[in-house]
Amino acid sequence: MLRTTCLSRATLRHPHAPRLCRHVATRPQRPQVRTATHPYRQRRQQHFVRSVATVTVLWATATAWQWCNGGSIIGQVHAEEPPQDEEVVRFEAPRRQATSSDDNRNIISSQHLQVVKSWENPGVYAWGSNSGKTVAPDSDEKYIKTPRRIPFFDGKLLRDIKLDRNFGVAIDERGDLLQWGTAFSKDTTEPTKTLRGQNLTSLAISRDRIIALSASGTVYSIPVAQAEQKEGPKPASTSWIPFWGNSNDVSYRTRIPENLPWGEQVTQISSGLEHALMLTSKGRVFSFASGTQDYPTKGQLGIPGLKWENRPPGAFDIPHEITTLTGFSIKNIATGDYHSLVCDTAGRAFTFGDNTSGQLGFPFNAEAQTVDVPSLLPTQKFGANAKVSKVFAGGNTSFLAVEATKPDTNRITADTWAFGFGLTGQLGTGRWVHAQADPVKVPAFSGLFEWDEAKHTVIPIRLASISVGATHAAAVMDNVASVAVAGRAKKLTDNDTNWGRDILFWGNNEFYQIGSGKRSNVATPTYIQPLDQAAEQERAASAKGLGAQLREKEMHRFQITPRQKVRVNGRSVEFEQKIECGRGCTAVYSAV
Template identity: 25%
Template sequence: MLRSAASRTSIPAFKAASQRHLVDGSRRWIQTKARHTRKFGQHGGHNGNTTALVVTAAVLGTCVAFARTADIHNDAKLELEGGRIDPMLARGTEVWDGENLRSLVWGSNRSRVLSPTSKQIELIRTPAVATWLDGVALRDLQLHETYGACVDGNGDVYQWGDGFHNGMVPPKGHGLPPRLTLKGKSIVQLQLTENKIFALSSSGHIYVLASRALDQIKAPGAPTPSSDGWWGTGWLWGEDQAINFAQLTSNEPLNWREKFTSIAAGKDHLLALTSTGRTFAHPISKKANTHGQLGFTNFAVPDPAATIAGLPGAHLHITLTPKSVSDPNWKASRSVRVASDSEKQLGDEDLAAVHDKRVGFCPFIYEVPALRGIPVEQIAAGARTSFVRTPNGRVLGWGANEFGQLGLGDKVTLDTITIPTEVVLWRAISRDLDTNCTHIAAAGDLAAFIVDRSSQFNASYSELLMTGNGQYGGLGNNIHTTAQSNASHVKAVSGLQQFNDKTQRLEPIKLTSVTISPTGHVLVSVDSSADSNGVGGDDVYIWGRNFEGELGNGKKSSLATPLNVALEPAPYTGVSFEGLPVVKGPIDPVRKDQRLMLTERKANEVKDLKGHVWKRGVKVRQSVAAGYGTSVVYWKIVV
């Protein structure tokens, strides 16, 4: 991360104090000068008054210049009424020091997702310090539209935001602080949806809990389903908790020592990957298979009638057929389409009495049949799409494709792909180049692929390819288009190379990560610090939708080309004639490079969200998270 002058004094307070001292000092100087003028006026004559006027003008000019240059984007709205600063946020100029762990946030805060206890701040259009995360490093952090959740060093889950505290009245209009909801499970990864949170533990168990606090209330006397997704034996092992949650159970027993290692959630479906490379999927709601994104159609849910009758073992076997399969003309106008008996999906009537917002909607997770026997290295889920990456760098995708988000090419015009199909990432390149996909990412209606191109004749290089809906510039190719089915490369961050003095050859500048928000803005980190002896880090580029200030550039216009994430420049401080600090200019001439860079370090101490020291000497690195119109850079614990 960029290192700059650190100060715990707020900018408005510092400005007011500096102005007050300057004005008071100028008054005392002028009064002294006036006494000397009256006493020695016969010698000074007209020159004494002229000197006083000149000094007065100079001092006032300094005050005016300071007031102009020290202001930092009024639309950032970090101030509350009366000029007070929100205690949960700080200016970007106050972020950098070599000791504390500081996290940055910017974008929409209407639901208090970025600053939980804020009172009036709605938009943060430039990166600001989230002081409520000072000294904290997390295992994971995820943001949804109206709430957020994270995992601290203990592996406990915290939630916050207006969507989580729905129905609770905050004191005097302020929000409520993060609340501990799931503890003692050693959680390592979270995935958020509108009504549910999915949590993966270090032991490979997948838990599901409600996204709202009121929905987490456990019925009196009800057991906690902590040992399995169904019977609830938490009381036997002393694992009972105050909230209601469930654990997903595989429809087929896992192999010896096999466990779930990764999860990825779309809008209504969940993907999971095991340690042996098997891919599973789970229906989150009744809309889980509208475009075949599950990879199967049949699953079981608890029978509500049997549960009421006291027979918890009964299930309903449901078939969710994709709309394009059950009714090929479902998009046609009803005035011209032919009435179809299959207009309703099979299972709609059976599901009418089933509440899919409850954590026990479906307690099972199923292996994707078409991927049996195919080892998978990574999974990714868009809003209605699913992707897997194999160990040899191939990519398969299925689900919604009306914006070309699967990247299957312009010859595939189907809106729905129900069978995992290979995404060809080597179109329009030389046959001498070998292509290997190293990372995939998806969210909303966008998908991204990091690929390495290599040949025996030329130096290798890394590229970022994107597909899907680029209406707000999310494709990063300087074009605003609603559909991109051929994977197009983002030119500004693709094909970059640098000369290595040690090896005396060109080496690729690698792309290390891609993060896509559900609303369509993209953050990419590029490792340009190879062989720099630890100086620098990963440059962060950002582009796409910018309606809520999520690009952090102080504007509200979307951007179709990558832009460096910039921070507020540190003011250049000097010393006044009274020995007081005073801002002489808007930018420190020694620190001209103000771009954000992600770094890795060993923290002296790491705190949990309760403010207690969790552990000392912990290796941490900065990581990026993106939500609905929000962006966060936080410290993540390196496992």
């Protein structure tokens, strides 16, 4: 039998529930036997049923409301939202329109801008320790953390510059000597000319004296202190004009090797704290005491058994020929604080002097901490057919530029090797070691190649130079550079740019001498930012429209400008940028 049952809104206890009907199959009901129920228990059951039904309906209502509004009511905190400003759609500003082809190159390339600025604004940038007012003569700041121009040298070209924490010395374009710093004079706030008219070409400094080389091969030893220059003995000036013999106003001594044959003259000089080396045009090497506080006693003169007590008659700083090197045509010399390095035209290297940190490239011997005779380094450890092309030294560290030829391909590989003290990272190998007696390869400057578009071949990237200070260093790579001036070497398009040579810094950074603006030591050679930050920021602002992705890919780093002939102040001059790492300070200058 079928029975129709209707469920009303009242049955569902929900005011909006629809009326539903269903057909239910039933069977005849059997007579039921009713049992008696206590009234109180019946009321409790009815109350429980009503409570459960009420909770169920409330839960169903809340669930339906939540589903319709797409949110949760649990744990919501209703608070008035603060008024929001209307969003403004911002578009990237268009790039500034270039006013000329050169202006366009400046905008698109940081490296091109650096080259142009080095030509337009020659001068000196310096940074590091300023305790002796060397890097900033007009400032009382203790440290100069990033490169800063020395105003006195703006627009000037120099032949050479050397820096100590307490004094600075330079040779101007005319060959005159300039000095500054507290060790020179506490009353002087800018570089002052001292030795004039000698046509000086290069410099070296000891602890308290200046060693200068003239174009004629004369070597001068000049005291650092201005007071000593005025009070010390002054040699009489010579002149071809009769009765024209005035006394020079600066005290100095000339140190020229005796009995040099006709046509031989000194061509290179280098000095440590107490000693100096001289190289002649015939490949001979002479050494002498370059300081006045202490006589060299660590074998750095290269004269076996030479001491203060048994020195030959005459002045204590007379030059001595290193006869052990006779027969070797020496082409390059270098000095650290208390040690020396030389290399010859055949690619052999010799070291002598202090070896307490392994800076001679030989194992440390507690019973013989110094070597007073030039000793040959075994070049076979540097590779097959390896030849030493250059030597560099400073402080207690040494570097060799080595070229090795592979027999199977005849390809030349250029490597750089380091040895000596490296506790503050000055070896550049990425390691921190007290003593490195066995030469190790510097990865940043070894095994590098590039494509030479002019020669259409792969060439090794050699090391152009390393300037080694007391505890830090900087290396200039001899990579292919482009410094073609518009209208001179070739026809340039609007997008052709110039670029310089890579330069990297490493070592101790106690006085901010690395130039990164930070004080942490650097064990791996690294780049620093461009010297002229104001020009770099202007270039970056002008190039805004080039797109963020392009700006992120372009690496803004300092690149040094190689030698090129350009016009400066209306005249044509050939010059380049050079780096000089001193004792706790660094300088980049425009060098003729």
